[in-house]
Amino acid sequence: DAGVIQSPRHEVTEMGQEVTLRCKPISGHDYLFWYRQTMMRGLELLIYFNNNVPIDDSGMPEDRFSAKMPNASFSTLKIQPSEPRDSAVYFCASSSGQGNEQYFGPGTRLTVT
């Protein structure tokens, strides 16, 4: 298996623009997680899905952030409009079953200027 796939690996955009980050989980995994990593706050869980349904989005910072999972093999995290403070590395992870090991993707490094 190719593991969790994220695209793009790097994104540089201007403040106010819409940003869409993409994730393909490991085939057969029924949980998908979005995390954000910054120097100031470390790694934070933003939202997670089970069987394509959002279960807990309490970590989503504000309404500018939205996440969808239209099918079992694809999820997006969208920021609209983007702000410089959104600059971070965004990780997607997936797991099989409740509480099992999470496998992380390589991350998307977002820079908002």
Place this chain on the structure above:
Amino acid sequence: AQSVTQLDSHVSVSEGTPVLLRCNYSSSYSPSLFWYVQHPNKGLQLLLKYTSAATLVKGINGFEAEFKKSETSFHLTKPSAHMSDAAEYFCVVRAGNMLTFGGGTRLMVKP
């Protein structure tokens, strides 16, 4: 609620010497604990996990960790550091599907 404290933000060792990365946790439940490693510009990789079986857990690349309930600790050790061990290490506590990460310890290995 659960929390994780990694006691050292940076640890520097010489190649061939032992590694100790310290972690203390707080959890309302019997915890599941993990150590993840992150190499520069890479994703996180699971090193080892404790899920209430043996208290001494062996992981990949010669790492191991001991769960000590009385001390609420889960320190990561390796007998002999290798240059390739230089990375950032995260101690993690899990409740249900929620992972809570420690602040990370950057391990530097000197030749």
